Amino acid sequence: MENITENKLNNQNENSANEPILQLRNVSVSYAPGKKAVNNVSADIYPNTITAIMGPSGCGKSTLLRAINRMHDLYPKIETTGDIYLKGQNIMEMNPMEVRRLAGMVFQTPNPFPTMSIYDNVLAGYRLNGIKLKKEEKDEIVQRSLMAVALWDEVKDVMNRRGSFLSGGQQQRLCIARALALKPEVLLMDEPTSALDPVSTNKIEELLLDLKKNFTILIVTHNMSQAARISDNSMFMYLGDLVEYAPTRQMFTKPQHKKTEEYLTGIFG
């Protein structure tokens, strides 16, 4: 497994001609001294792709994702080392608030702000950051963001209702809209469909395929078929190590590592 530190996409795909938008360099995260949840992960992520992060529970996939928007800073005991470059800028040296504006996050359970209307939920990023907008600008952002998540037609007449008024799937799309409203560079999604029914899941998957035209998406998923359906590239993590990072099709047909193969064929997981 030593040779994976310098991980590159094994096969050249259409995107690798571009500059990577996100570069992970020797990223390690430990919850307690000496106990690494993510171990020396390096990888390049290319713009306008969907990258799935897979692996059994506790393999460090969410932990890795949360390192990218400096979420671990909230918990003093968690230590993150290594470098993460977003468009060439090292986010480990940036202010976490700035990082989080550039890297939007969608959580496992839909969590619209319960006291805010649907309209205000979309604008929450602006409100919470004290960014003043004119009425037309607000309307424009709300409409654009909700259209991007295909929620506009469903909610345009109930804008003033609470976010919690919506169904689970709609709430999750609202949360994606909330993240998109700030025009982030990358969208980090932590098992965004695991709390949803199959129909809503399907809708979100279609949405992600559409969104990748304008955004770069990293999605942690438990669901291998989801990774196979929507992702361009896949990472397989095991016990904190990035075991394999390859174009999804290649990983699912010809995995390079025994562990990956075992996981994908259901021998463990």
Place this chain on the structure above:
Amino acid sequence: MSDRVKFSNVKKRAAKDKIVFGLVCLFSFLAMIPLFLIIWEVVSKGYKNFNWRLFTQVAPSSMDALLAKMSGEPIPGGILNGITGTILIVGMAVLFTIPLGLFVGIYLSEHPENKFARTVSYLTDLLQGMPSIVIGIIAYIWVVKPLRSYSALAGSVALTIMMLPMVVRSTEETLKMLPRTLKESGLALGASYTSVVFRVILPSGFGGIFTGILLAVSRVMGETAPLMLTALGAAVVNWNILKPTSAIPLLIWDFYNDPNLVDIIWSASLLLLIVIFLLNWIAKIVARRWKI
């Protein structure tokens, strides 16, 4: 099949269940009896003097009451000075308690592991168990002595100390019940911690926090001992926070000590009971409506 677990004495156990259930009902009923007796006592004795005079006139002097009693008229006077005093003292106490209680509650809910937070939490529990007379003495030493006068301010300091642990606890418990991702998703939008606390966390916990404040108010509204040593009491309506001030429970205590005034004890108690009932009722509605 022989290794199946056999239940013996099913009938006997069912009978036992019935007895225990009967006892539970019986004791619940017994526990309610004093409550109903209190309400009955207060209502049946209090309604006679429960009229507009109660709200518009100050407490009568002992002599006036005696004369009225002898001529068979109702007691000439009310508890206006107590009502205004209670509003002043409790109102100020709420103003002091809300910022303090909220910030301590936020701190405790955010840092449950922190050593200092655990100390604060422990002290909060201790404060909650502190006898109210002791708190009255403390407020006397802190406020009455330096200002050289009994005052509404001193009374509200005493009530603040009493309310604080209740508000801290209810805030802490409410905020702990909010999903952790609520805070994270606010911060994930690049918001500052301050902004997330004031615009996401506190509004989301509003129902529980507000309920906690209302219940704390209804708890301290009937407090007498800490006010005897601080607000002292006054025969007139007083809005000056630096002067001695009356309060409904103080009047009840005064009336109790004066055989001519005993009759309006019940009306004053009835008012207190109604207000406390209303506060609890509002608290329930708020808690239900703002449930997350």
